[in-house]
Each structure stands twice: as C-alpha cells, then as structure tokens.
Amino acid sequence: MSDVYLQALLSGLMIGGVYALVAVGLTLIFGVMDIINFAHGEFLMFGMYAAFFASVLFGIDPYVTAVLALPAFFAVGWAIQGTLIKPVVGKSHAIQILLTLGLSLLLQALAQYLFSADFQSLKLDYADATLQIAGARIGWTRVAAFAISMGLCLALWLFLQRTDTGKALRACAEEHEGSLAVGIDLGRMYKIAFGLGIACVAIAGIAMTPFFYVAPVVGPKFTLVAFVIVVLGGLGNIPGAVAGALIVGVVESVGALVMPSPSLKDLAVYVLFILVLLFRPQGLFGGKGA
Amino acid sequence: MTRTIARRAFGSAALAVSALALAAAGFGQPTPAAAQDEVPVGILLPLSGSVAPIGINNRRGHELAIEEINAEGGIKSLGGAKLTMIDGDTQGNPNVGISEVEKLGRRDVVAIMGAYQSGVTFPTTQMAERLGIPYIDPVAIADSITEGRGFKYTFKVSPLASWYARDQVRFLVDASKAAGEPAESVVLLHEDTLFGTSTAEGQIKAAEEYGIEVLDDISYPKDTPEITSTIARIKELNPDAVLLVSYINDAVLITKTMKELDVNIPIIGTSAGHIDPAYIENLGADANYTFTVGEWNTDIDKPGVAEIAKRFRDKFGVAMNGHAAETYMSTMVLRDALERAGTTDRDAVRDALAETEICGEANILPYECIRFGESGQSPEAQLVVLQIIDGEHVTVWPPAVAAQDPVWPVPDWSAR
Structure with a gap:
C-alpha cells in the first residue's frame, strides 16, 4: 500500500510543478497589473499547439520549442498587453474580467477553427522512458516538465530579486504611483510582466505536450487550478504560488486515494481553498510583493 | 378526401377499404397518403446544432437503404411505390423534436425513424404514440424508451443501454x-x-x-x-x-x-x-x-456486410459505422413491414412491424433475427x-x- 502513496505523492509533485509555472505567470500579471487573466489557460493551449505542430510539421523537438517559445510568447504577451489589456488597466474589475474572459472564448474558438476540435497527441520515441523509485514509476517526460517548471520559476524569482528590471517590476507591484514618481516606465513594465506571464504558461504547456493531449478546450481547467493556487499562495506572491502549486498537486493526487471516490479529489482542493479564504485571506504565504 | 383516395387507390382494393374505413371512422388526424407512387417516410434527426455531424451520419444509413429499395423497384405490394425521405430536424432539442413529429404527422409520413439522442427519442416517441404514427428507433439506447411504457407504436432496433x-x-x-x-x-x-x-x-x-x-x-x-x-x-x-x-x-x-x-x-x-x-x-x-x-463493425462475419459497407463508403466517402448500420437496417425493417402490410395505413403498418422477423443474411446487425417484443424492443439485439x-x-x-x-x-x- 505504501507504494501507492509514494506513487501518488511523486505524481502529485510532478504535476504540481507544472501547475506552479502556470500559476506563477498568473500571479506575476496580477501582482504587477492588478488584472486577473482569465485567458491564461488558453495560452497554455497555444503553447501545446506550438509544440505539437512544430514537432509534427517540422520535426522540432518539444524541448527545443520550449526554448524558442520564450522570446516568441514573450512577444505575444507584450503585443496583447500593448493593444488589448492596456485600455483596461486600472479600470473596474468587471471590465477587466469581461475582457480577459472574452479573450479566453475568442482564443478557444480560434483554436477550434484553426486546429479543429479533435484531441491530438504527440508520439515521441523517448516518451516511454520511465524512472523507477522504490515501487513508484514516473515517466521521464514528467520529470522533465517538473524540472523545466521549477527551473523557470527559480530563474524568474532571481530575475525579480537581482536585476534592475526585476526590481522595477516589484516596485510597480507594491506602489504604482510611487514607481511613476521615481521614473519607472509603467507601460513598459506592464508589457514585460504580461509577456513574462504568457511565456511562463506557454512553456508549461509545451513541457506537458510529450505526455498530455492537445485540444482547444484544455485551458479552463488549468486557469481554474492556477487561480486556486494563486489565492492559496497569496496574490502576487511568487514563492507562495510555487508552494501552493505543489500542495494542490499532492492534495489532488493523494486525495484521489483517500477520498471515498477520486471524483471527490477536487473537493479536497476546494475545501482547502475555502479554509484559506476563511482563516487566512492573505494566502498561506502572505500577500502581494512578498 | 375519400374520393381522391378511392380514385388513386383503385389498384388495391384492400387499401381503398382500409382508407375508407379510416375516413368513415372519422379520425381527427390526416389519413396517410395512399398515393402509390410515393411513400413518405419521416426521418427525425439532429441535422443542425452541436450533434449535427452524428445526425447527418445517421441519415446516410437511411439514405443508402432507401436508394437501394427504390432501385430494386420500390415497395412491390404497393405497386412499386417509392420511398421518399421527409426530414425533421430536431436540432438536438426535445421540444423541437416534438413539434417536428407533429409536422411529419401532417405530412402524411407512414412512419418515423429517429432520433439518435435518447433524450429526444423519449419525448418524441410519446408524441408519435399519441398521434398513432409507427416510430422505429434505430440508435437511441436508453432503456426507458421502451421498457415499462406499454407503447404500441414504438419499435426499438438498438440494444438496451x-x-x-x-x-x-x-x-x-x-x-x-x-x-x-x-x-x-x-x-x-x-x-x-x-x-x-x-x-x-x-x-x-x-x-x-x-x-x-x-x-x-x-x-x-x-x-x-x-x-x-x-x-x-x-x-x-x-x-x-x-x-x-x-x-x-x-x-x-x-x-x-x-x-x-x-x-x-x-x-x-x-x-x-x-x-x-x-x-x-x-x-x-x-x-x-x-x-x-x-454496435457493429465493417468486418463482421456475415454475408452482405462487406458489400454494403463498400457501397456506403463509395457513396459517402466515409466508413460505415454502427449508427449507419442500425439506421440502414431499420429502413429495411420498415420496407419489410410495408411489403407485408400492403397499405400505407399507419395501424396496418404498426401491426406488420409487430410481426417483424428478419433473420440471417437479411440482417446485417450482429445477431440472428430482428423481432420486436411486447415493449417494442428487439430482444436478440446485442453488442x-x-x-x-x-x-x-x-x-x-x-x-x-x-x-x-x-x-x-x-x-x-x-x-x-
């Protein structure tokens, strides 16, 4: 029996790692711009399609695509911020939600039009390789997704802590007017934040492609999970989002075993979510800018 | 009305008599057309909306069967009358389905076949029962369509869920x-x-x-x-x-x-x-x-299956699937009932359907005989x-x- 729990724990950590990269993008955008990006999962989906078609049409390995995707999706995020999101920054949350929710629907419909509604999967030679730890087995592609996600989260955190741009981003997160007063170009910071957030979530999608399926409808599930994680970890808190993601991954996975039925595994996550909202509304790891 | 029917139906005394009987009995519903050149058949399927692709594929089985029946000289006991499809589009919506049944009823269809979705088939069979229109369910599987309802006009070719x-x-x-x-x-x-x-x-x-x-x-x-x-x-x-x-x-x-x-x-x-x-x-x-x-597969080891599957693929450019096989066979069930009834009178067709026995080579579905039990379910149906x-x-x-x-x-x- 212990093998089953070990398996659940490890699998939960692996998927939690991917959740972390999705959530970090969401929390960064929220922290800097005060906007909740409901179209977040759709960029995950476009990342998956990028990896899928790069591999099928041009024979480019998904892990190569992941590297190329960093500048590409950063540019996409930059452009979307500059055109669509910019007008609603600082406006009421209702307007922002309508905009990003509309963008989510638009992107789903666009994907359905461009790529068809069919579920598709990459078939890679190395996808079968598995790592054995005691009685548990983990596909190497999952380990790779975990490693890529954790690595990027760490890189992002270092970027925010150590570089001038990173410090400027954190300043924006803490105090918009103060940042303006010291001469930080807010518009540019917003574009960088949105670009980084989109690049993170797209790379999370690409890292999943070797072991997951691709379809226009995969996004919302991840947006929802990421939203829960961001609240758990504290809105705008990056280390909090990573910790929250690993917790959610493990709670889901182990919850599927200990709850009376695996369909209740989401219940475990949402109960945790509600408890946090009730007793620690600033999140398990404190609020914004930490 | 009576005169028209009698004039057109002179080739078949039985038909004329039954039509006259119906008219004389003064039923408040339109009498099925007795025109011998055409027999309208209602096809009730979701032809628009989200499940339309499946509805359209189901329709192909009916279309292929009707084309074959007409090419072989139509319904012989009706003087070679040809079957024509009258489409009723349910849009995948039970309420639309019910009003489509009424419309098909007014268009004098001899029977209705449909409606793919159990959720639409259940209420539409009820309407057909009320109007006295024989209803063949080729695909929808819910047990509740036939079991425990005591319907007289519903015949279910598909297996129970x-x-x-x-x-x-x-x-x-x-x-x-x-x-x-x-x-x-x-x-x-x-x-x-x-x-x-x-x-x-x-x-x-x-x-x-x-x-x-x-x-x-x-x-x-x-x-x-x-x-x-x-x-x-x-x-x-x-x-x-x-x-x-x-x-x-x-x-x-x-x-x-x-x-x-x-x-x-x-x-x-x-x-x-x-x-x-x-x-x-x-x-x-x-x-x-x-x-x-x-439900079915093109490689089923029964005579005729491979040829029908090939005709289907040649005509529509896609492989025949279980739904299409069921709609194809249901159309053949209706043909058989019309041949035996020798009339387009709905009650006579209903009685003929109840006596259905299509066995062996004539049945491309993966079991011996298509029959209908008390409830209207085909008891031998299997997966x-x-x-x-x-x-x-x-x-x-x-x-x-x-x-x-x-x-x-x-x-x-x-x-x-």
Missing part, C-alpha cells in the same frame, strides 16, 4: 475461459457524469449476475489532468480486467498512464472514447489490444466486442460474427 455492460461482462467471461484462466474480478473506472455512473450501475449488476467480483468502483472527474494515483491503486488491486467508461481525452490519458505505470491489465471500454478513431490516432501502437464494446489489432478495430466477439479470436490475455507493455 444496460446490455452494453452485460455484453462487456459476457465477453470477459467467454474470452478468459477460452484462454484457460476464467476471470474472477474487475475494477470499474468511469467518468463521473450520467453516462459513466449509469453504465457502471449496469456493470455492477452484470458482474454480479455472471459471478465476477467488483474489486472497486472508481469514478473520476471528467477531463482530469492527472490520474496517476488512481491507476496506481488499480495496479495494486490487480483485477483480471478494467471496465472503462471514458470520453476520448480521458481514454487517451488513462491508457498512457497505464503504460507509464506498467499496468498490464486488459482494458475493456464502453464504446465512446475507445471506439473513436481518434483513440488510435492519439496513441498509435499503444492503442493496440484495447477492447471496446461497439459486439472489438479489439484494436495493428491499429484497426477488429470484431473478436461474439464468436458467431467475429472476424478473429481475441488476443487474451493482452501482452505486457514491455513485450509489445
């Missing part, structure tokens, strides 16, 4: 016995919407009936991104087979995860995701050896079990129509 589970378990018993190691246990794994949970209830009953122990009944949230821990639990329970009810994306994820965890337990799916060609496209060689129940072999769905059960023997037990992942 509960028989999917029954035939999964019968196959498990047969295949494992043939391999010399009778199966003793199963684990049920199904998605947690109505489709999954209701099928699982049937599986539990069927397993009990055939003496198979259900080690666990596991439901999982549809579209889950992660199912590893559940698969690990199944690995530990180590049943003789896993009975699955999944849509395509979950079916793909579960098979991938089973491979990752090296779980070498046979998968027996319940149509849906496992019969979808996308299952094979997504998994490639890893799809091999998966079992699924299905087939398909196994994916070399990337193709191959019929492996029941033995009477199987194209080859099942590969049982399935080889280990490492040996594939």
Whole structure:
C-alpha cells in the first residue's frame, strides 16, 4: 500500500510543478497589473499547439520549442498587453474580467477553427522512458516538465530579486504611483510582466505536450487550478504560488486515494481553498510583493 | 378526401377499404397518403446544432437503404411505390423534436425513424404514440424508451443501454475461459457524469449476475489532468480486467498512464472514447489490444456486410459505422413491414412491424433475427466486442460474427 502513496505523492509533485509555472505567470500579471487573466489557460493551449505542430510539421523537438517559445510568447504577451489589456488597466474589475474572459472564448474558438476540435497527441520515441523509485514509476517526460517548471520559476524569482528590471517590476507591484514618481516606465513594465506571464504558461504547456493531449478546450481547467493556487499562495506572491502549486498537486493526487471516490479529489482542493479564504485571506504565504 | 383516395387507390382494393374505413371512422388526424407512387417516410434527426455531424451520419444509413429499395423497384405490394425521405430536424432539442413529429404527422409520413439522442427519442416517441404514427428507433439506447411504457407504436432496433455492460461482462467471461484462466474480478473506472455512473450501475449488476467480483468502483472527474494515483491503486488491486467508461481525452490519458505505470491489465471500454478513431490516432501502437464494446463493425462475419459497407463508403466517402448500420437496417425493417402490410395505413403498418422477423443474411446487425417484443424492443439485439489489432478495430466477439479470436490475455507493455 505504501507504494501507492509514494506513487501518488511523486505524481502529485510532478504535476504540481507544472501547475506552479502556470500559476506563477498568473500571479506575476496580477501582482504587477492588478488584472486577473482569465485567458491564461488558453495560452497554455497555444503553447501545446506550438509544440505539437512544430514537432509534427517540422520535426522540432518539444524541448527545443520550449526554448524558442520564450522570446516568441514573450512577444505575444507584450503585443496583447500593448493593444488589448492596456485600455483596461486600472479600470473596474468587471471590465477587466469581461475582457480577459472574452479573450479566453475568442482564443478557444480560434483554436477550434484553426486546429479543429479533435484531441491530438504527440508520439515521441523517448516518451516511454520511465524512472523507477522504490515501487513508484514516473515517466521521464514528467520529470522533465517538473524540472523545466521549477527551473523557470527559480530563474524568474532571481530575475525579480537581482536585476534592475526585476526590481522595477516589484516596485510597480507594491506602489504604482510611487514607481511613476521615481521614473519607472509603467507601460513598459506592464508589457514585460504580461509577456513574462504568457511565456511562463506557454512553456508549461509545451513541457506537458510529450505526455498530455492537445485540444482547444484544455485551458479552463488549468486557469481554474492556477487561480486556486494563486489565492492559496497569496496574490502576487511568487514563492507562495510555487508552494501552493505543489500542495494542490499532492492534495489532488493523494486525495484521489483517500477520498471515498477520486471524483471527490477536487473537493479536497476546494475545501482547502475555502479554509484559506476563511482563516487566512492573505494566502498561506502572505500577500502581494512578498 | 375519400374520393381522391378511392380514385388513386383503385389498384388495391384492400387499401381503398382500409382508407375508407379510416375516413368513415372519422379520425381527427390526416389519413396517410395512399398515393402509390410515393411513400413518405419521416426521418427525425439532429441535422443542425452541436450533434449535427452524428445526425447527418445517421441519415446516410437511411439514405443508402432507401436508394437501394427504390432501385430494386420500390415497395412491390404497393405497386412499386417509392420511398421518399421527409426530414425533421430536431436540432438536438426535445421540444423541437416534438413539434417536428407533429409536422411529419401532417405530412402524411407512414412512419418515423429517429432520433439518435435518447433524450429526444423519449419525448418524441410519446408524441408519435399519441398521434398513432409507427416510430422505429434505430440508435437511441436508453432503456426507458421502451421498457415499462406499454407503447404500441414504438419499435426499438438498438440494444438496451444496460446490455452494453452485460455484453462487456459476457465477453470477459467467454474470452478468459477460452484462454484457460476464467476471470474472477474487475475494477470499474468511469467518468463521473450520467453516462459513466449509469453504465457502471449496469456493470455492477452484470458482474454480479455472471459471478465476477467488483474489486472497486472508481469514478473520476471528467477531463482530469492527472490520474496517476488512481491507476496506481488499480495496479495494486490487480483485477483480471478494467471496465472503462471514458470520453476520448480521458481514454487517451488513462491508457498512457497505464503504460507509464506498467499496468498490464486488459482494458475493456464502453464504446465512446475507445471506439473513436481518434483513440488510435492519439496513441498509435499503444492503442493496440484495447477492447471496446461497439454496435457493429465493417468486418463482421456475415454475408452482405462487406458489400454494403463498400457501397456506403463509395457513396459517402466515409466508413460505415454502427449508427449507419442500425439506421440502414431499420429502413429495411420498415420496407419489410410495408411489403407485408400492403397499405400505407399507419395501424396496418404498426401491426406488420409487430410481426417483424428478419433473420440471417437479411440482417446485417450482429445477431440472428430482428423481432420486436411486447415493449417494442428487439430482444436478440446485442453488442459486439472489438479489439484494436495493428491499429484497426477488429470484431473478436461474439464468436458467431467475429472476424478473429481475441488476443487474451493482452501482452505486457514491455513485450509489445
């Protein structure tokens, strides 16, 4: 029996790692711009399609695509911020939600039009390789997704802590007017934040492609999970989002075993979510800018 | 009205008499057209809306059958009258379906065939019953359409929903016995919407009936991104087979995860995701050896099946599937009833349908005879079990129509 729990724990950590990269993008955008990006999962989906078609049409390995995707999706995020999101920054949350929710629907419909509604999967030679730890087995592609996600989260955190741009981003997160007063170009910071957030979530999608399926409808599930994680970890808190993601991954996975039925595994996550909202509304790891 | 009918129907005294009788009885409904050159047949299907692709494919079976019937000289007992299709588009909506039945009734159709979705078929059969229009259900499976309603005008060619589970378990018993190691246990794994949970209830009953122990009944949230821990639990329970009810994306994820965890337990799916060609496209060689129940397959070992499947493909450019086979056969059932009735009077056609007995070569469905019991259900109807072999769905059960023997037990992942 212990093998089953070990398996659940490890699998939960692996998927939690991917959740972390999705959530970090969401929390960064929220922290800097005060906007909740409901179209977040759709960029995950476009990342998956990028990896899928790069591999099928041009024979480019998904892990190569992941590297190329960093500048590409950063540019996409930059452009979307500059055109669509910019007008609603600082406006009421209702307007922002309508905009990003509309963008989510638009992107789903666009994907359905461009790529068809069919579920598709990459078939890679190395996808079968598995790592054995005691009685548990983990596909190497999952380990790779975990490693890529954790690595990027760490890189992002270092970027925010150590570089001038990173410090400027954190300043924006803490105090918009103060940042303006010291001469930080807010518009540019917003574009960088949105670009980084989109690049993170797209790379999370690409890292999943070797072991997951691709379809226009995969996004919302991840947006929802990421939203829960961001609240758990504290809105705008990056280390909090990573910790929250690993917790959610493990709670889901182990919850599927200990709850009376695996369909209740989401219940475990949402109960945790509600408890946090009730007793620690600033999140398990404190609020914004930490 | 009476005069018109009598004039046109002079070739058939019986018809004239029955039409006169109907008219004389003063029924408040339009009398079915007695024109001998054309017999209108109502086809009630979702031809627009989200399920339209399936409705359109169902319609192809009717279309092919009617084309063949007319090419062979129409309905001979009606002086060679040709069948014509009158479409009623349900849009996948029960309310639209009901009003379409009324419209078809006014257009003098001799019978209605449809409506693919159980949720639409259930209320539309009720309306047809009230209007006294014979209604043949080729595809919709819900038990409630025929069972316990006492309807006189509903005839169901498709198997009951509960028989999917029954035939999964019968196959498990047969295949494992043939391999010399009778199966003793199963684990049920199904998605947690109505489709999954209701099928699982049937599986539990069927397993009990055939003496198979259900080690666990596991439901999982549809579209889950992660199912590893559940698969690990199944690995530990180590049943003789896993009975699955999944849509395509979950079916793909579960098979991938089973491979990752090296779980070498046979998968027996319940149509849906496992019969979808996308299952094979997504998994490639890893799809091999998966079992699924299905309604029909083009390789069924019955005379005539291959030719009909070929005509279908030539005409429409797509492979014939179980739905199309059922709609094709239902049209043949109606033809047979019209021939025997020798009239387009709905009550006479209803009585003829009740006496249906289409056996052997004349029936392309995977069982001996199409008949209708008291409830209107075809009692012999049954499913087939398909196994994916070399990337193709191959019929492996029941033995009477199987194209080859099942590969049982399935080889280990490492040996594939």
